[in-house]
Amino acid sequence: MSVADSSANPMPAKARRGRTIWSSFIKIRELNVLAALLVIGALISFATPYFLTVDNLMGVSRSFSLTAIMAIGMVLVIITGGIDLSVGSVMGLASLITALCFDQGMSMPVAISAGLGVGVVFGGFNGVLITVIGLPPFIATLGTLSIGRGMMYMITHGVPLTPDVPDAFVEIGQGYLGVIPIPVVLLIVLTVIFSIIMRQTRFGRHVYATGGNEHAARLSGVKTDRIKLYVYMLSGLISAFAGVISFSRYLSAEPASGFGAELNVIAAAAIGGASLAGGIGSVEGAVIGAALAGIIANGVVLMNIDTYAQQAITGAVIIIAVSLDVLRTKFRR
Amino acid sequence: MKLLRASMKALVAMTVLAAAGTIAQAKDITVAVVPKVAVPFFDDCNTGAAEAAKKLGVNYQWVVPQDTQGSTQVRIIEDLMAKHVDGIAISVNEPKSVERVIKEAVAKGIKVLTFDSDSANSGRSMYIGTINEAAGETMGKSMADALGGEGEVAIVTGQLGATNLNERIDGVKKALADYPGIKVVAVEGTEDDLAKAVSVVEALFRGHPNLKGIFGVSQVGGPAVAKVIASKEFESRKGAVKVFAFDDLPDTIKGVKEGFIQGIMVQRPVTMGRLAVEHLVAQITGEETNPKDIDTGVTVVDASNLDSYTK
Numbered sequence: 001m002s003v004a005d006s007s008a009n010p011m012p013a014k015a016r017r018g019r020t021i022w023s024s025f026i027k028i029r030e031l032n033v034l035a036a037l038l039v040i041g042a043l044i045s046f047a048t049p050y051f052l053t054v055d056n057l058m059g060v061s062r063s064f065s066l067t068a069i070m071a072i073g074m075v076l077v078i079i080t081g082g083i084d085l086s087v088g089s090v091m092g093l094a095s096l097i098t099a100l101c102f103d104q105g106m107s108m109p110v111a112i113s114a115g116l117g118v119g120v121v122f123g124g125f126n127g128v129l130i131t132v133i134g135l136p137p138f139i140a141t142l143g144t145l146s147i148g149r150g151m152m153y154m155i156t157h158g159v160p161l162t163p164d165v166p167d168a169f170v171e172i173g174q175g176y177l178g179v180i181p182i183p184v185v186l187l188i189v190l191t192v193i194f195s196i197i198m199r200q201t202r203f204g205r206h207v208y209a210t211g212g213n214e215h216a217a218r219l220s221g222v223k224t225d226r227i228k229l230y231v232y233m234l235s236g237l238i239s240a241f242a243g244v245i246s247f248s249r250y251l252s253a254e255p256a257s258g259f260g261a262e263l264n265v266i267a268a269a270a271i272g273g274a275s276l277a278g279g280i281g282s283v284e285g286a287v288i289g290a291a292l293a294g295i296i297a298n299g300v301v302l303m304n305i306d307t308y309a310q311q312a313i314t315g316a317v318i319i320i321a322v323s324l325d326v327l328r329t330k331f332r333r
Numbered sequence: 334m335k336l337l338r339a340s341m342k343a344l345v346a347m348t349v350l351a352a353a354g355t356i357a358q359a360k361d362i363t364v365a366v367v368p369k370v371a372v373p374f375f376d377d378c379n380t381g382a383a384e385a386a387k388k389l390g391v392n393y394q395w396v397v398p399q400d401t402q403g404s405t406q407v408r409i410i411e412d413l414m415a416k417h418v419d420g421i422a423i424s425v426n427e428p429k430s431v432e433r434v435i436k437e438a439v440a441k442g443i444k445v446l447t448f449d450s451d452s453a454n455s456g457r458s459m460y461i462g463t464i465n466e467a468a469g470e471t472m473g474k475s476m477a478d479a480l481g482g483e484g485e486v487a488i489v490t491g492q493l494g495a496t497n498l499n500e501r502i503d504g505v506k507k508a509l510a511d512y513p514g515i516k517v518v519a520v521e522g523t524e525d526d527l528a529k530a531v532s533v534v535e536a537l538f539r540g541h542p543n544l545k546g547i548f549g550v551s552q553v554g555g556p557a558v559a560k561v562i563a564s565k566e567f568e569s570r571k572g573a574v575k576v577f578a579f580d581d582l583p584d585t586i587k588g589v590k591e592g593f594i595q596g597i598m599v600q601r602p603v604t605m606g607r608l609a610v611e612h613l614v615a616q617i618t619g620e621e622t623n624p625k626d627i628d629t630g631v632t633v634v635d636a637s638n639l640d641s642y643t644k
Contacts (some may be wrong), residue, residue, distance in 0.1 A: 050542075063531075162584060252584055254527050257527070302539065302540040
C-alpha cells in the first residue's frame with residue numbers, strides 16, 4: 001500500500017486490510033444466503049406446482065419489495081453500528097402524508113415530495129439526536145417510532161385515508177414493466193445504485209470504517225458524525241419512498257400501515273449477513289434476506305400449511321438457512 | 334360604586350355556582366370507554382358513546398390502547414381505577430389477561446361492562462355486542478346460498494387467537510356443516526395488516542385454482558380480497574369467487590358497489606357505544622340492578638340495501 005494511496009484515502013492500513021478481508025468474507029456469505037434462497041425455492045416448488053410460475057414469483061417479489069427497499073437503508077445504518085427502529089413508522093407516516101396531499105387536491109409531484117420529505121425530516125432528526133445529543137440509536141429511533149405512529153393516529157383517528165389519485169401515480173405501486181411489477185423494478189434500481197455506492201465510493205468506505213472501528217476512523221479523518229447523520233437521513237428517505245410505493249399499491253393509507261415492519265427489515269439485513277455490531281453487511285445481502293423471508297411466507301400459504309404453524313415454521317427455516325450459511329463459512333476457512 | 338360592582342360580581346358568581354350546582358350531580362359521574370385499538374370500527378363506537386354521554390350530561394373519556402397486547406389494557410384499567418372513574422366499558426383484546434384487574438375494579442365499586450369483545454369470567458356486569466357465533470352463522474348461510482351449496486371456500490381472519498374472530502369462524506363452520514358440498518380448504522391469519530392480507534389472498538388464489546368463496550371474518554378481509562380481484566392477474570375471478578366480508582369500511586363498501594364483494598356483515602358499533610354508556614350510567618345511578626347481555630346483531634348489507642342501512 002503506497003503512501004500516495006493512503007493519503008488519497010484517509011484510512012489506516014490496518015483498517016483497510018481489515019476491510020478487504022471482510023469484503024471477501026461478505027461476498028462468500030452473500031453467495032451462501034443466495035444458495036439458501038435457491039434451495040428453499042426449489043423445495044417449495046417440489047411441494048406445490050403453484051410456486052414456480054411467473055405470476056407467483058412476480059407477486060412474491062412485489063410483496064417483499066417494500067421490506068427489501070427499507071432493508072437497503074437499514075443495512076447502511078447497521079453497518080455504522082447503529083439501528084433504525086423508526087423505519088416502519090416513517091413508511092406509514094410518509095404514505096399517510098402523501099395521501100393527505102392528494103386528499104387536499106395537491107399535485108402528484110407535491111404529494112410525493114411531501115411524503116419523501118417526512119423521511120428526510122425524521123431521518124435527520126434521528127441523526128441529530130444520535131450525533132449531537134449523543135442518544136443511543138436504539139433509544140432515539142424508538143422515540144421517533146412512537147412519535148411517527150402517534151402522529152398517524154392523531155391525523156387519521158384510526159380511519160384509513162382513501163383519496164382519489166391520478167392514474168400516473170397508481171402506476172408506481174401497481175404498474176408493470178413487461179412482466180415485472182414497478183416496485184420490483186424500483187427495488188432492483190436502488191439495489192444496484194447502493195451496491196455501487198457502498199463498494200466504489202469514498203462515502204461507502206467511510207460507512208464501513210465508521211462501524212468497523214469508529215475511533216480509528218475518526219483519527220484518520222473520517223467525519224463519523226456526518227456519516228451517521230447521512231445514513232439515518234438515507235434510511236428515513238428510503239423508508240418514506242417505500243411508504244409512497246405502499247400507498248400507490250393499496251391506495252389506502254392505513255393507520256396501522258408499517259406497524260412492526262422494523263423487525264422484518266432488521267431481520268432481512270441480518271439474514272443477509274449484516275452484523276448488528278457494525279462494520280459488516282451488504283446491500284445485496286439485505287435484499288436477498290428479504291427475499292428469503294418473502295418466499296417462505298408465500299410458500300407456507302401455497303403449501304396449505306396450517307395457519308397456526310406458519311410463524312413457527314418460518315422462524316425455524318430462517319434459523320436453519322442462516323446456520324447452514326454460517327457453518328459453511330466456518331468450515332471453508 | 335366599588336361596593337356596587339363587588340356585590341354585582343358576587344351575585345354573578347353565586348348565580349354561576351348555583352347553575353353549576355344543579356348539573357354537578359350528573360357531571361360528577363365519569364365513564365371511560367376503552368376500545369381494542371385505533372381502527373374505524375371503534376370510531377363509530379366512540380361516536381355513539383360520546384353522544385350518549387353528552388345527552389346524559391356525564392364526563393366521558395375515550396382511552397385508546399397503543400397496541401393489542403392484553404397487558405396494555407390491564408395497565409389502562411389500573412390507571413382508570415387510580416383516577417376513580419365511576420364506570421368502564423371495554424372491548425377486550427385478551428379475555429383472560431383482564432379478568433383479575435376487572436374483578437379488582439368491580440370490588441372497588443366501579444361498574445364495568447364489556448362491549449364488542451367479551452371477557453366472560455371477569456365479573457363484568459354485562460356484555461353488549463355482536464354474538465359473534467350467530468353472526469358467523471349468518472355469514473356461512475349467505476355464502477352457501479350464493480354458491481348453491483357447492484365448492485371450495487377459504488377463511489381469511491385477522492389476529493390469530495382473537496376470540497371474537499374465532500367465534501365467527503366457529504359460526505361459519507357450524508352453518509356450513511349443513512352443506513356437505515362446501516369444503517373449507519384453508520384458514521389464514523393476516524395480523525389485520527392490509528399488505529399482509531393482500532399477499533395471503535394472492536397466494537390463496539394461486540394455491541387453490543378452484544376456490545369459489547372467501548370469508549373475510551375480520552375487517553381487513555373485504556378490502557384485501559377486493560384489491561386482489563381488481564388486479565389484472567385475477568380479474569377473471571370477479572363474480573366467480575363469492576366474497577363475504579365483515580364491517581363496512583369505505584373500501585369494503587366500494588367493493589360491493591363494484592361487484593367484488595357479494596355481502597357485508599355490518600355490526601352496529603354506534604349502537605354498542607351508545608348502549609354501553611347508557612347502561613353504565615344506569616348502573617352507577619342505581620337504576621339498573623340486574624343487567625343482561627345484549628346482542629346488537631348484524632345487518633347483511635349487499636348491493637340492494639347499500640344506501641339505506643343504519644348502524
